[in-house]
Amino acid sequence: MLKLMELNDENKKILIKELNERAEEVQGELVVNVTNILSEVRKDGDKALLNFTKEFDKVEIENLEVTDKEIEECFNKVEEKFIKALEEAKKNIEEYHEKQKTKGFLITKEKGVYLGQRVIPIERVGVYVPGGTAAYPSSVLMNVIPAKVAGVDEIIMVTPPDKQGGINPYIGVAAKIVGVDKIYKVGGAQAIGALAYGTETIQKVDKIVGPGNIFVAIAKKLVFGTVDIDMIAGPSEILIVADEKSNPRFVAADLMSQAEHDKLASSILVTTSKKLYEEVEKELELQVKELEREEIIRTSLKNFGRAIICNDIKECIDISNLVAPEHLELMVDNPMEYLGQVRNAGSVFLGRYCPEPIGDYFGGTNHVLPTNGTARFFSALSLDSFIKKSSFLYYSEEAILENGEKIITLANKEGLTAHANSVKVRLS
Amino acid sequence: MLKLMELNDENKKILIKELNERAEEVQGELVVNVTNILSEVRKDGDKALLNFTKEFDKVEIENLEVTDKEIEECFNKVEEKFIKALEEAKKNIEEYHEKQKTKGFLITKEKGVYLGQRVIPIERVGVYVPGGTAAYPSSVLMNVIPAKVAGVDEIIMVTPPDKQGGINPYIGVAAKIVGVDKIYKVGGAQAIGALAYGTETIQKVDKIVGPGNIFVAIAKKLVFGTVDIDMIAGPSEILIVADEKSNPRFVAADLMSQAEHDKLASSILVTTSKKLYEEVEKELELQVKELEREEIIRTSLKNFGRAIICNDIKECIDISNLVAPEHLELMVDNPMEYLGQVRNAGSVFLGRYCPEPIGDYFGGTNHVLPTNGTARFFSALSLDSFIKKSSFLYYSEEAILENGEKIITLANKEGLTAHANSVKVRLS
Numbered sequence: 039m040l041k042l043m044e045l046n047d048e049n050k051k052i053l054i055k056e057l058n059e060r061a062e063e064v065q066g067e068l069v070v071n072v073t074n075i076l077s078e079v080r081k082d083g084d085k086a087l088l089n090f091t092k093e094f095d096k097v098e099i100e101n102l103e104v105t106d107k108e109i110e111e112c113f114n115k116v117e118e119k120f121i122k123a124l125e126e127a128k129k130n131i132e133e134y135h136e137k138q139k140t141k142g143f144l145i146t147k148e149k150g151v152y153l154g155q156r157v158i159p160i161e162r163v164g165v166y167v168p169g170g171t172a173a174y175p176s177s178v179l180m181n182v183i184p185a186k187v188a189g190v191d192e193i194i195m196v197t198p199p200d201k202q203g204g205i206n207p208y209i210g211v212a213a214k215i216v217g218v219d220k221i222y223k224v225g226g227a228q229a230i231g232a233l234a235y236g237t238e239t240i241q242k243v244d245k246i247v248g249p250g251n252i253f254v255a256i257a258k259k260l261v262f263g264t265v266d267i268d269m270i271a272g273p274s275e276i277l278i279v280a281d282e283k284s285n286p287r288f289v290a291a292d293l294m295s296q297a298e299h300d301k302l303a304s305s306i307l308v309t310t311s312k313k314l315y316e317e318v319e320k321e322l323e324l325q326v327k328e329l330e331r332e333e334i335i336r337t338s339l340k341n342f343g344r345a346i347i348c349n350d351i352k353e354c355i356d357i358s359n360l361v362a363p364e365h366l367e368l369m370v371d372n373p374m375e376y377l378g379q380v381r382n383a384g385s386v387f388l389g390r391y392c393p394e395p396i397g398d399y400f401g402g403t404n405h406v407l408p409t410n411g412t413a414r415f416f417s418a419l420s421l422d423s424f425i426k427k428s429s430f431l432y433y434s435e436e437a438i439l440e441n442g443e444k445i446i447t448l449a450n451k452e453g454l455t456a457h458a459n460s461v462k463v464r465l466s
Numbered sequence: 467m468l469k470l471m472e473l474n475d476e477n478k479k480i481l482i483k484e485l486n487e488r489a490e491e492v493q494g495e496l497v498v499n500v501t502n503i504l505s506e507v508r509k510d511g512d513k514a515l516l517n518f519t520k521e522f523d524k525v526e527i528e529n530l531e532v533t534d535k536e537i538e539e540c541f542n543k544v545e546e547k548f549i550k551a552l553e554e555a556k557k558n559i560e561e562y563h564e565k566q567k568t569k570g571f572l573i574t575k576e577k578g579v580y581l582g583q584r585v586i587p588i589e590r591v592g593v594y595v596p597g598g599t600a601a602y603p604s605s606v607l608m609n610v611i612p613a614k615v616a617g618v619d620e621i622i623m624v625t626p627p628d629k630q631g632g633i634n635p636y637i638g639v640a641a642k643i644v645g646v647d648k649i650y651k652v653g654g655a656q657a658i659g660a661l662a663y664g665t666e667t668i669q670k671v672d673k674i675v676g677p678g679n680i681f682v683a684i685a686k687k688l689v690f691g692t693v694d695i696d697m698i699a700g701p702s703e704i705l706i707v708a709d710e711k712s713n714p715r716f717v718a719a720d721l722m723s724q725a726e727h728d729k730l731a732s733s734i735l736v737t738t739s740k741k742l743y744e745e746v747e748k749e750l751e752l753q754v755k756e757l758e759r760e761e762i763i764r765t766s767l768k769n770f771g772r773a774i775i776c777n778d779i780k781e782c783i784d785i786s787n788l789v790a791p792e793h794l795e796l797m798v799d800n801p802m803e804y805l806g807q808v809r810n811a812g813s814v815f816l817g818r819y820c821p822e823p824i825g826d827y828f829g830g831t832n833h834v835l836p837t838n839g840t841a842r843f844f845s846a847l848s849l850d851s852f853i854k855k856s857s858f859l860y861y862s863e864e865a866i867l868e869n870g871e872k873i874i875t876l877a878n879k880e881g882l883t884a885h886a887n888s889v890k891v892r893l894s
Binding site: 120123143402403416 | 489547548550551552554555561562565566568571573579581582583584586588589599601602603604636672673691693694715716719720722723725726753756757758759763801802805808809811812813814815816817818819820821822823824825826827828829830831832836840841842843844845846848850854855856857858859860861862863865866869872873875876877879880881882883884885886887888889890891892
């Protein structure tokens with residue numbers, strides 16, 4: 039099911055071009071619709087939210103805020119086994135993100151100069167969580183835990199109500215477990231508007247994170263600047279580097295775990311063994327029939343499934359660096375030996391027993407990763423996403439007397455005489 | 467010249483609204499023009515660059531790349547005093563940014579699990595430096611030094627040629643001093659296109675930083691995603707918190723150092739002393755006459771100069787946190803006592819002898835700061851801007867046997883059976 043590409047420079051270019059072109063152009067009409075929704079929310083607040091909920095979610099809501107009682111009911115609907123697994127995942131994710139904490143610093147100098155940098159959590163964060171079939175409790179963990187660990191004061195979750203006006207019990211349970219402060223039953227572009235501008239019920243936030251459909255994505259782009267947003271997730275990918283000793287069953291299963299996400303997902307096998315490739319092809323056919331999302335997987339592999347045979351592992355990793363995949367699996371012996379060669383990848387899964395879904399749910403690393411080649415310059419969601427750094431500088435009178443003339447020289451050369459003047463007045 | 471606003475909740479809202487509204491809407495026509503320039507550069511490469519240079523910069527260039535000989539000539543045109551000041555500034559800026567280095571980490575667990583995060587410099591960075599009256603050597607230092615310290619492999623500078631086809635000697639000298647790898651004589655949207663897509667001469671980069679005019683700003687927005695970009699600088703501001711002991715000469719000079727940037731800049735005095743405000747008003751009139759940019763300063767102060775009298779310093783800082791100014795000066799005794807109350811500010815200048823221009827040129831902190839209230843969630847340009855963080859995760863066979871069922875439970879609840887399958891195949 040994977041399209042075999044011969045290894046040459048021309049094909050490398052084609053591969054990158056085909057992957058990049060997955061990102062769709064946004065429809066102008068959609069942007070107009072979303073703009074209107076946002077401006078109604080800005081103008082009419084809660085009233086607009088309730089109207090849009092009636093229109094789009096086909097349900098009349100009385101209270102936007104989810105009550106403690108509703109959360110209690112969520113727990114009644116969910117199996118103990120699920121809660122236990124979620125709590126253990128939370129522990130692992132917290133442990134990993136705790137390590138991301140950064141400290142400020144202070145430099146002191148003679149003659150009364152000091153300067154430094156402080157690390158300050160963002161005050162209020164909004165987390166969007168989709169409803170329906172895309173209601174992922176793991177997404178609640180991955181977006182909320184780093185904000186919590188970073189020390190954000192208040193975390194507000196928005197999620198669309200179901201047809202009965204309730205919320206998905208798995209989402210409710212996940213939100214309670216990670217300590218979300220407030221949950222509101224509102225989704226779509228209107229929820230993003232509420233978070234960005236505030237309404238009578240929902241307080242304005244400083245940053246919005248979390249995945250959503252095309253309306254949510256456009257709304258996030260439009261409010262960017264008024265608030266900060268996380269990355270807009272593009273089509274995702276897995277690239278597997280596998281040697282001749284790799285188990286084709288594992289390789290096939292892992293390629294499909296990415297392919298099931300959507301029809302634009304890309305699964306790429308880069309291997310030193312033609313034989314492995316052939317066996318993987320057979321395994322794909324065998325396994326795909328047993329999977330619920332067979333049709334999506336087949337379409338995704340047909341469109342964006344690729345296989346490339348290389349001469350050695352280094353050549354495989356060179357291709358991976360070119361693709362800059364969201365997920366990279368290094369299915370080789372001693373994988374740590376090769377990690378230093380990996381320059382561009384969102385998250386790297388090492389060895390033969392570490393399929394990407396361990397990271398999606400449980401391992402501890404974050405599953406919100408740079409997609410569509412942006413791992414060249416973007417990083418996963420992390421504590422960095424929920425803090426800001428603010429610098430400070432102190433000069434004593436003695437210090438400005440000593441250095442003032444140099445600063446005046448530099449300012450004057452740029453024609454900024456009022457800059458120079460602010461130093462001058464202190465020298466006389 | 468400052469508009470005095472009484473302290474009340476209504477006025478706080480008005481203040482924020484007036485400041486936010488400074489950000490102008492981008493003209494649709496301009497976006498079309500820039501889109502065309504970008505697509506011609508993408509199609510015709512160097513040829514397009516030379517044509518646009520002829521059209522916009524009114525000069526015919528033969529070689530885009532600046533030669534060693536041209537750089538040597540720059541040094542001949544520049545005073546020794548300037549070079550010395552620049553070198554000392556470079557030392558201070560390096561010292562500060564060295565402290566921003568972050569390390570990766572590794573967590574090891576029993577039963578063969580390890581995970582962690584690596585810090586990897588971005589490979590190739592492009593720095594835009596404006597020409598003409600906005601050719602600021604300090605901007606070269608502030609944009610290039612953090613990239614250098616971060617370990618970026620290659621730093622490429624673009625700057626428009628002057629009417630004789632040369633480059634601004636101060637820019638040339640600054641670029642040499644900080645160790646830019648290559649300099650090309652090309653400006654405007656076409657330069658951004660060259661950096662984003664690459665041409666025969668100019669290699670494609672991964673990230674573009676540096677200020678520019680409206681064409682450059684729009685081009686940066688349009689190529690965002692293909693490459694990363696820094697913040698788009700909006701209208702800037704200074705907020706000065708001053709007590710009754712503050713010197714009105716200093717306060718007035720500092721307010722104007724910001725006001726001279728452009729007519730949208732905002733200078734805000736928040737003080738516990740009505741008397742100080744009145745004296746500052748007199749000083750503004752006295753000093754402004756001596757400054758080259760008198761007209762810009764008068765317009766800027768008239769439009770966006772504000773003064774608010776508060777009851778105590780805490781009240782002053784509350785207003786500052788609301789404004790989230792790019793620059794905050796705390797002109798009080800023992801300023802460090804108040805720093806912990808400052809939640810939202812790009813950079814804080816402490817005490818009576820630390821006007822903001824020390825930070826613009828010399829002190830060591832970065833002068834590329836979040837503008838127009840975005841200090842609520844953005845940080846200054848820093849080492850973080852030139853690195854990415856990549857996670858990794860290893861599970862042994864024993865570890866997946868122990869935890870596999872939990873991961874399967876979580877994946878199945880999300881309806882992602884191919885995710886579950888990638889774990890299942892390893893359990894049997």
